[in-house]
Amino acid sequence: MSCVIHARGLTYRYPGGGGQPALHGVDLHVGHGERVALLGPNGAGKTTFMLHLNALLTGSGELEVAGLAVGPKTVHELRSRVGLVFQDPDDQLFMPTVAEDVAFGPLNQGLDRAAVRARVAEALGAVRMDHVADRAPHQLSMGERRRVAIATVLAMHPLLLVLDEPSANLDPRARRELLDVLAGIDRTLLVTTHDLPFAAELCERAVILAGGRVVGDGRCEDVLADAALLAAHDLELPAGFDLGAVRRRPRPAPGPSAAAAGPTGGTTIR
């Protein structure tokens, strides 16, 4: 299986959610190492789909993630292989200090303490937040909180990293720093957003989700250049935005420890 995400006919209806299902037969295939932007207006089903990737919601249809058929038996392993970064970092950071929060996932994976400490240092280094290890989350700025939230997931060495609206509520500088950090992470990425320039800079592929269905899928520049498709689904590039001038962030060079990474982490973070 070379797919990281393989969804076919995935359908989910919220209990008491009335007539319209939140996901209405989603078909999506994401290969190893791809960087995919999942675009769509509010209420399109982006977050619902994201929660399925970690079995936090279970709909009908086929879903295989990170080589596992999603179901009750695989939940624990699945959650170590797929890292979800939630939109509000205050939901994600619940421990009293940053280091304890980053250690939470690896400890749940049953790693020994020395390995957990190494993971914490590595993950905080990868998001350039090593200096805040002993701070409390409420002492950090929004941009810093978001980077720490990414570290809490990176520390679990996931195969797939899923980010929900990572650039929401960030000032331009924090947004740029976040792009720098994400561009340096060598993993399969799924980024849900409606910040189209952000998607263009980071991802080579874009998928548009609307009304619980995939309505567009292709190279990021092609999808974003299709003004009619974007307009039909309440998306638009900022006025005057020149798609041709966007320079996609290069991928990090493969690190020396790539081969030494564990079975659930075939890639390395810089």
Next chain:
Amino acid sequence: MADACNHSLALTQLAGDTGSRVHRLDPRAKLLGLLTVTFVVVSAPLGRWPVYAAGAAVLLAVAAAARIRPGDLWRRVRVVLPLVLLAAALLPLLRRGGTSYDLGLLTVHQAGLEIFGAVAAKATIGTSSAALLGMTTAFPAVLRGLEALRVPRLLILIAAFMYRYLFVIVEELGRMRAALAARGYRPRHALQAGAMGRVATAMFLRTYGRGERVYLAMLARGYQGTMPRLDPLVLQRADVLFVAVIAGCLLPVRILAGTP
């Protein structure tokens, strides 16, 4: 904005020289040492002033070692102390005995005054002791100390979440108050306080929603019902010494001066 909203929580932070020997002690040592002070003083019978004085002296020594200014200590103590003393304030009026002083409508009795003095001393020492713990030990460290001292984990977990989200909730409350004020809300009498009730309802619903989301975020990182810990606490010689010196100073005074 966070800073402006959190000013009311500034009193929950460390104070003094945060690199001092007292600050660096194991949280268990500080918990045990300062609890010893409180326990010795509170358990002494009324009117045993040498015991109270010894307890106060130990606290002053700890505060001095942590380079905590008396003003800072007082600022924290005075938040709690009036509430503690409120109940005791009636004693001089109610407890009869000894000389009585006539103050117009009220009559104050000597016996009541003595009890009030002793209760006030005990309350002040107990409160100062807790305040010193808070000024020298970060709250997460206090929780870890309590956990290592076998306080039930569920209680620790609840306290940890309360601490973490207190700041988030205070920020949200600050924003909602600003939004009310921005639309000219200035309650002048009780009947106009209804908006505050709605703020409370909105706060409840938001907090409830957040609770759900935090739980999902915990599950997503493999939470299975137990809270894992990274660093086990290790007692050093200084920690044992700290508790031993406090107990060594106070217990003899308590035994010699505190028994009838």
